[in-house]
Amino acid sequence: MAAKERIAVNPFQGLRVEIETLVPFGEVLSRLRQSMGNANVPEFEALVMEAIPQAQFVEKVEERFVGESGFMLFHEIDHGSWLPKFGIDRHTVRLILGNPLIAITMIRHDITAGLFAPVEILLAEKESGSGTLITYVRPSSLMAIEENPPLRQAAEELRASSSAKWISHSCRDVSLFG
Numbered sequence: 001m002a003a004k005e006r007i008a009v010n011p012f013q014g015l016r017v018e019i020e021t022l023v024p025f026g027e028v029l030s031r032l033r034q035s036m037g038n039a040n041v042p043e044f045e046a047l048v049m050e051a052i053p054q055a056q057f058v059e060k061v062e063e064r065f066v067g068e069s070g071f072m073l074f075h076e077i078d079h080g081s082w083l084p085k086f087g088i089d090r091h092t093v094r095l096i097l098g099n100p101l102i103a104i105t106m107i108r109h110d111i112t113a114g115l116f117a118p119v120e121i122l123l124a125e126k127e128s129g130s131g132t133l134i135t136y137v138r139p140s141s142l143m144a145i146e147e148n149p150p151l152r153q154a155a156e157e158l159r160a161s162s163s164a165k166w167i168s169h170s171c172r173d174v175s176l177f178g
Contacts (some may be wrong), residue, residue, distance in 0.1 A: 044065060062101070068100055079092040090125045106154045121134060121136040
């Protein structure tokens with residue numbers, strides 16, 4: 001007998017965080033870029049394909065890709081480049097960032113945590129033009145939606161880690177995941 005397909009719909013609630021700062025958009029973006037390593041995707045994928053042990057993989061990831069923040073930039077989407085065509089003239093950039101060495105601490109407890117790693121944040125110039133709005137959904141609120149104590153503990157450790165505090169360098173004393 002063939003296995004039946006199963007579709008489950010599990011509602012959950014994420015925590016959306018919005019930070020307003022008077023630091024200009026360009027400065028916030030520049031500081032963030034400087035604090036993150038650049039995960040050149042083809043170069044990262046080449047490393048993944050190397051037949052090396054875990055310890056060497058970890059060492060190379062930290063050495064080649066991870067920035068001082070503990071994160072690497074995987075991709076940047078400049079919404080501000082096309083928004084003026086629709087009458088919205090604001091600098092707006094979506095950043096996709098993460099660290100597989102942090103992500104594994106959660107994914108090992110629930111493979112579906114990988115849906116929310118890497119993390120995404122949106123930087124938008126405030127409508128007034130003075131300052132920046134930083135918006136993200138707290139990853140720990142997305143990853144641990146069912147009873148899973150090891151996953152919840154790993155997500156909480158991420159919130160408390162120094163890696164999660166990197167945004168303070170960019171705008172003010174605020175934790176990205178706090």
